[in-house]
Amino acid sequence: MPFWLELLISLALLVGSLFTLIGAIGLYRLPDFFTRLHGPTKATTLGVGGLLIASILFFSVQGEGISAHELLITLFLFITAPVSAHMLSKAAIQKKVKLFERTRGRPWEEG
Helix, strand or coil, X not given: CCHHHHHHHHHHHHHHHHHHHHHHHHHHHCCCHHHHCHHHHHXXXXXXXXXXXXXXXXXXXXXXXXXXXXXXXXXXXXXXXXHHHHHHHHHHHHHCCCCCCCCCCCCCCCC
């Protein structure tokens, strides 16, 4: 395997791992539901996407070709993460989930 390809795969693994770590820290540290929702839907989606890109590159060079499974997982991830985040936020708005005092935008309050 050429060195530039190993470097590219390593970079994709590092970037994916970094985004996943940032998403996990955000999920732990952010104060309320709506701010915590960004951790798993934004950063972790990019993290898993980076890991899948590295996997696609590695196994396509090994002679097995591009795996349809990895492409389908990536497609499914990038379609379902925003939809599930939207549904969770709409359910939280309907339930009038308690917010952190500095969170802006309170759609269920009058005025």
